[in-house]
Amino acid sequence: MSWLFGSSSTKATQQAQAxxxxxxxxxxxxxxxxxxxxxxxxxxxxxxVLDIQEDQLSSIEGSQSIIPSRDWRDDLxxxxxxxxxxxxxxxxxxGLIESFGxxxxxxxFKLQLNTVLNNITKRGPFIGNHxxxxxxxxxxxxxxxxxxxxxxxxxxxxxxxxxxxxxFKSTKGLKPVLYASGLCTIGAGAWCGFKRMxxxxxxxxxxxxx
Amino acid sequence: xxxxxxxxxxxxxxxxxxxGGAFVMGGLGGVIWHGVKGxxxxxxxxxxxxxxxxxxxxxxxxGGNFGMWGGLFSGFDCAVKxxxxxxxxxxxxxxxxxxxxxxxxxxxWRSIRNGAITCGILIGCIEGVGLLIQRANxxxxxxxPMPAEPLAA
Numbered sequence: 001m002s003w004l005f006g007s008s009s010t011k012a013t014q015q016a017q018a019x020x021x022x023x024x025x026x027x028x029x030x031x032x033x034x035x036x037x038x039x040x041x042x043x044x045x046x047x048x049v050l051d052i053q054e055d056q057l058s059s060i061e062g063s064q065s066i067i068p069s070r071d072w073r074d075d076l077x078x079x080x081x082x083x084x085x086x087x088x089x090x091x092x093x094x095g096l097i098e099s100f101g102x103x104x105x106x107x108x109f110k111l112q113l114n115t116v117l118n119n120i121t122k123r124g125p126f127i128g129n130h131x132x133x134x135x136x137x138x139x140x141x142x143x144x145x146x147x148x149x150x151x152x153x154x155x156x157x158x159x160x161x162x163x164x165x166x167x168f169k170s171t172k173g174l175k176p177v178l179y180a181s182g183l184c185t186i187g188a189g190a191w192c193g194f195k196r197m198x199x200x201x202x203x204x205x206x207x208x209x210x
Numbered sequence: 211x212x213x214x215x216x217x218x219x220x221x222x223x224x225x226x227x228x229x230g231g232a233f234v235m236g237g238l239g240g241v242i243w244h245g246v247k248g249x250x251x252x253x254x255x256x257x258x259x260x261x262x263x264x265x266x267x268x269x270x271x272x273g274g275n276f277g278m279w280g281g282l283f284s285g286f287d288c289a290v291k292x293x294x295x296x297x298x299x300x301x302x303x304x305x306x307x308x309x310x311x312x313x314x315x316x317x318x319w320r321s322i323r324n325g326a327i328t329c330g331i332l333i334g335c336i337e338g339v340g341l342l343i344q345r346a347n348x349x350x351x352x353x354x355p356m357p358a359e360p361l362a363a
Contacts (some may be wrong), residue, residue: 074227080229084277117316125278129270132233132277171262 002022072143076136083135088128095123133186154192161188221288225281232280233273240272241265283309299337306333 097121105114142160146152165184169176256361280294286305294301310329314321 004264027363059315076234077227077230078223079230081226081228081277084233084274085226085229085281121316125274129274132273133237133270135230136234171266194323201272 036051047172072139072147075143080132080135083127084132087131088124090125092120094127095120096130098123134164135167137167138184138188141167154189157188157192158185161185161191164188221291223283224289228284229277229281233277236276237269237273239276240269244268244272279309279313282312286312299334299341302337303330303334306330306355 089110096116099116102119103115107115137159141163142156145156145160149156161184162181164183165180166177168184171182216276226291238341245261248262251264252260254263283305286308290304290308291297292303307326307330311322313329314325317325
């Protein structure tokens with residue numbers, strides 16, 4: 001997604017191009033990396049000229065998840081894409097199963113096929129779109145909370161779920177807001193549990209390998 | 211896009227990434243687009259309510275349409291890359307051709323053909339413009355001036 005939102009990783013190269021120390025002209029030439037660092041006033045311990053920051057994984061504490069992600073844009077794209085894709089498939093399956101009861105008796109093959117396809121395209125995109133919007137809001141709020149608190153834990157996820165549900169039904173009145181918020185919090189909690197289980201299993205298998 | 215973009219994920223995962231990215235783009239764009247549309251098409255006094263209703267009903271659909279397009283395109287792009295085993299602008303054009311055809315699949319052969327050709331040409335234009343921009347931005351490498359004396363090692 002860096003083509004869409006622009007790249008945020010120009011820090012290192014900008015520092016490298018910052019005005020060179022004029023004293024460098026009079027120093028004895030040395031071709032080691034360290035002398036170049038000294039000449040450009042780069043603190044070696046924090047920034048690395050050769051560091052390709054595009055490929056760095058996210059460094060927010062506790063944000064490591066199932067798919068490796070570099071920043072909030074990756075989280076957003078992967079989260080939304082996964083939820084949208086899965087619920088599209090799920091909704092389509094639901095529409096397919098539902099359509100079997102609706103096929104008119106003695107109809108031609110073309111009519112039967114169109115009944116099934118119409119039902120699939122009615123249910124699938126409807127469920128997929130709404131789940132996708134929920135996931136998009138959830139990921140925006142979650143990443144915002146991560147950024148604000150500078151760490152990621154279960155409270156973040158639960159709070160993001162609650163806010164997402166509230167936002168989703170925010171035009172319908174207090175009671176639907178509370179229901180939706182509660183449901184989304186339960187969903188976020190389930191996701192927390194799943195992630196914890198998955199990551200723990202991963203750790204255990206890694207330990208076994210060691 | 212004529213060379214491998216190393217800032218992107220390997221192939222099966224990039225489909226999810228593109229699906230989500232396109233959905234977010236369509237959703238946010240739909241919020242703006244249908245917000246303005248609903249605002250303008252409502253009678254005065256109900257403009258905000260009209261904008262809200264329009265966003266609520268239309269933005270998910272717009273996100274879904276964009277997401278469907280992006281996901282299909284990315285999937286076909288990966289498939290074409292896997293078959294051709296090379297990276298050039300034809301990948302995108304072929305993937306766009308298939309995407310346009312797939313999206314028009316309910317409309318019969320005629321509409322599949324038209325959709326596929328339109329989409330392929332559109333992607334071809336985009337890729338062509340990208341190639342031109344890339345070529346214009348590429349500086350011809352010039353050999354650095356040689357120092358008068360060789361550096362002490």
